[in-house]
Amino acid sequence: MQTNFTPDQLADPDIAVADRILRSCVHCGFCTATCPTFVTVGDEDDSPRGRIYMIKDMLETGAPASEPVAFHLDRCLSCLSCMTTCPSGVDYMHLIDHARTRVEETYDRPAHDRALRSLLAAILPYPTRFRAALRAAALGRLGRSLVRGEGTLVRRMRAMLDLAPAKLPPPSSTERPGVFPAHGERRARVALLAGCAQQVLDPGIHDATIRLLNRMGVEVVVAAGAGCCGALTHHLGRHEAALGFARANVAAWTREIGAGGLDAVVTDTSGCGTVLKDYGFLLRNTPEAADAARISELSVDITELLVRLDYQPSRTLAAPLTVAYHAACSLQHGQRVTDAPKTLLRRAGFAVAEPRDPHLCCGSAGTYNILQPEMSEQLRARKLGTLHALKPDLIAAGNIGCLTQLAGDGLPTIHTVELLDWMAGGPRPARLPTGG
Incomplete structure (x- = not known):
């Protein structure tokens, strides 16, 4: 991709990085086939290629981010499936990260959007605050039916209430x-x-x-x-x-x-x-x-x-258990860790099954399931459909966001390490039904 940054712009180290990334894109479109948002809505602007064009224009002109740019960049999950697919090695992660910062700095969001984002940033990274907020949200779920309307803020409020657990575990x-x-x-x-x-x-x-x-x-x-x-x-x-x-x-x-x-x-x-x-x-x-x-x-x-430590189990299952392994995007695309979890689960004695389209995101993506509840719910339903089709006993994953997103649909969601700990002498995971 040809770029047109000025020498003064390229003196900014972040723009220089963006320029190198943009130049590596050859417009092939392979990324569109594995992008969850494009697969869901079919809009080029909701594909990595479309977003790259918008980011290029925003950065080259130096203009504030527009409403359409903010809308389509906000809908990106940062799942990084496009990076796994890209034959040119386009570093989309660092490009979208820089673009998000630009949007945050220059786009005048609606007041309710600014307030919610500030609230999430002020609460989620701090365990004490987050625990207090979840306790309040659990009470709020009792009045969920009173939250009426179909506006963006109302849908986000419902999403937050639905994600709040009914009961919190004690602090560790x-x-x-x-x-x-x-x-x-x-x-x-x-x-x-x-x-x-x-x-x-x-x-x-x-x-x-x-x-x-x-x-x-x-x-x-x-x-x-x-x-x-x-x-x-x-x-x-x-x-x-x-x-x-x-x-x-x-x-x-x-x-x-x-x-x-x-x-x-x-x-x-x-x-x-x-x-x-x-x-x-x-x-x-x-x-x-x-x-x-x-x-x-x-x-x-x-x-x-x-x-690396050559994990070995110390007990065997009393009855066979089939684990539907959900590959978290941050693990398979972000870290390129793909074989280790499945290898360990099989070594521990579980039958491991993988769903169709394992590269597609479940819709959690940090705060995405709060800020983009409609898209998130579509992706969740799709992912759960492919997982249930395996007829497993449970779902295993390596990320708390995915486990929370996929919970509540009839299959226990359990972290991979809890299963490995159990089979190497630890306690049976509390969410696992008896009988295995």
């Missing part, structure tokens, strides 16, 4: 900094990203990760000062806020490297893992660049680490 010990020692001889020392939303929605996932790693001889550290990975604010276009979270995490884990060393920084939330692996890029022009690059190199998904 991972909300406080601490060290969880290895059992027996120590094989490795790792930091676990405790993060934000997962701590509130399902802290048992962290508990399973720690139990399993401890039994495998791994010391697990929840570092003081580490918190949200920055993904939630990053995808809302709030670049500086995202950098603040990234800097805090890099500083916390760099201190741990100096104090006792780290063999890995582990995530059991794949949406967070994609961002951690990108810290080197996010902070490339900052004083923390070298430390951020080192953290990115150390970052692994829990399944990557378990393969």
Whole structure:
């Protein structure tokens, strides 16, 4: 793709990156076949190729983002399926991230949209605030039928209420900094990203990760000062806020490297893992660049680490269980981790089934299921249809957003690591029906 940036524009390092990305696109359109929004609505402007043209025009002209540009970029899930498909290696992730920041900085959103986005950015990355908000939302569900109308704000309010769990689990010990020692001889020392939303929605996932790693001889550290990975604010276009979270995490884990060393920084939330692996890029022009690059190199998904440590089960299933494996976009497209989860589940004794069109997003995508409830619901229904067609006993995935999105339709949704922990001596997952 030919670009027409001026020398002054190219002096901006972010524009220079965008220019290189745009020039790599050859307009082939392969991305349209695997883009969830294009597959759903058939609009070229809701395809990666269409969005790339809009981003090019917005950046070259230097004009504020228009309403159509904001509309179509907002409808992008950042699932990155297009990057897996693209034969030219177009770095769509960094292009859409930069464009979202531009939209946030220059587009005058309606007041209700600005307010909701500010509310989400102020609550979701902070476990204490998020827990309080969910308790209030649970009460609000009692009055959901009173939320009438079909306006954008009303639909978003309904989506938020529907996503709120009826009951919250008690807080986990991972909300406080601490060290969880290895059992027996120590094989490795790792930091676990405790993060934000997962701590509130399902802290048992962290508990399973720690139990399993401890039994495998791994010391697990929840570092003081580490918190949200920055993904939630990053995808809302709030670049500086995202950098603040990234800097805090890099500083916390760099201190741990100096104090006792780290063999890995582990995530059991794949949406967070994609961002951690990108810290080197996010902070490339900052004083923390070298430390951020080192953290990115150390970052692994829990399944990557378990393969490295040669995970082996210690018990067998009393009855066969078929797991419908849902590949989270952030894991399969963002991190390119595809085989490890399925290999581990099979090694643990489960029959693993994969749905049709596994590359298509379930519609969760961070705050997408709140901000784009109609598109999100269509994608959820499609994904659940392909999963139910497998006639499985449960759904497994490696991302809390996907697990929350797919819950409530008759099949238990369980994190991969909880199943692996169970088959290696841990407790039976609470959501798993008896009999296996």
